[in-house]
Amino acid sequence: MSVAATLLRLWQQMILWFAAILLVVQVGAVAAISLAGPVRFSFWLVVAGAAAKYWPLVAGILLVSLHLRTFVANGVTRHEFLRGLVLFAAGIALVFPAVVVVGHAVESVVLGLFDHRAASYPVFHFGEAAAEYLHLLPATVGFLTTGILISAGFYRFRPWIGVLLIAPGALPGLAGEGLIEVSDSGELIARLPYAIALTLTAVAVVLGAVATHRLLRDVAIKRSAT
């Protein structure tokens, strides 16, 4: 079985648990907020929007620290692992923002049905779904790249060198979040013209991917996770 399929199998349970917790918190919180009157903000965009950045960051860290050693120990080359990692990470990066957009749509429609949307609530418009997705995607990809890169730095070098590498390693995530985002109120923000902001983020992500490859392509397999 391929590396990406095996990673999916290993992460399946964790992803399902995370999704379940997110759903329970969402339903419980929105129901509680609704009791006080019409909802003025998108709880889903606040919680799932943040999760779309920070969960990939954590996932990126764990993917290298938990799995590189175990996959190589099972006869997988570092390059095969990296290729599988890219596929799996691409899956996360593409699906997570889509889940946020779909969740926002569901929340908006349900609150609309019960007439619980305040005037300030960021109503979901199907025509803006693609734009919302494309404003979430760069941060997800950036933070995922950052997690993988920082973890690769710690894996390859001594801890104090890993700490020094956190700053450059954070660039893809910071670029993705800093240049393009969806605010808690649902506003689509691009701090530079979107195409330029997206290009800069893409460059940071590609550089991060190249750096990760250079760090891990011939790294010694350690006895511990880092």
Add this chain to the structure above:
Amino acid sequence: MIEMRGVTIRYGDTVAVDDVSLTLPTDKIYGLLGRNGSGKTSLLSALASYRRPSRGTVLVDGVEAFENPAIMRGTAFIRDTLDLNDSDRVRAALDVAGRLRPTWDAEYAHKLLDIFELDPRKRISALSRGQRSIVGVVLGLAARTPLTILDESYLGMDAVARTLFYRELLADYLAHPRTIIISTHLIEEVAELFERVVIMDRGRVLLHDETDALRGRGVTVTGPAEQVSAFATGHTVLGEQTLVGVRALTLDGRLDPDEIARGERAGLTFGPLGLQDLFVHLTSQRLEVSR
């Protein structure tokens, strides 16, 4: 054929493996012996592509091994620390091996778990030292890879588990011949398994030969202490054990048949050289100096 050509491994200023060249014919059981810090694990790490040598290459059937998918797929390297996450359950570790290793024998893996009485539902973190070693042995044997490397895989195992391990290893090797390299400090206990022995010291290979040839390099003489001492006069003594008037000396070199016959008439018995005695003799110069 597995070849190491001029392999050197450095950790900063420390040279762990120093310009080792070694040719290992396949489908044999090797014993890799060496004192602590002699470079055994570093050498095995290079062999298993866990570490790229600072200099030199490892070839398998003439092809460079490092990052070669076919060769890495055919290599199982079981380290004493186990390359598993503590939070994993045993069955999850076996499941991953089954997914990634084309030669994995799941049925045999479960048979081994039964033999060693290990619960696959347990988490790695909940296992004792010996049980962790058993997981390593299961992963190594059930992988059925053409090259299987077991680095001190017996750590923490009790005598029963070790005996089962040796028995299973030999049975599975006979049923599925492959190259197995065992790094160990329990030399006499495992010596019967070895077809060839490699002895390392301070990063270099001191000796590599057939086990039988090594055993023929000397003899063990046992009998009344005075007769044994008298007989040993003029021979190099590699090892010595004395118990209540009975002495066993390990002598270097071959004895001629007349000499043996003379010894037997004096009540002495002769046996093959113990690998451990040879190993201690070859690697204990500092010990000798300190006496």
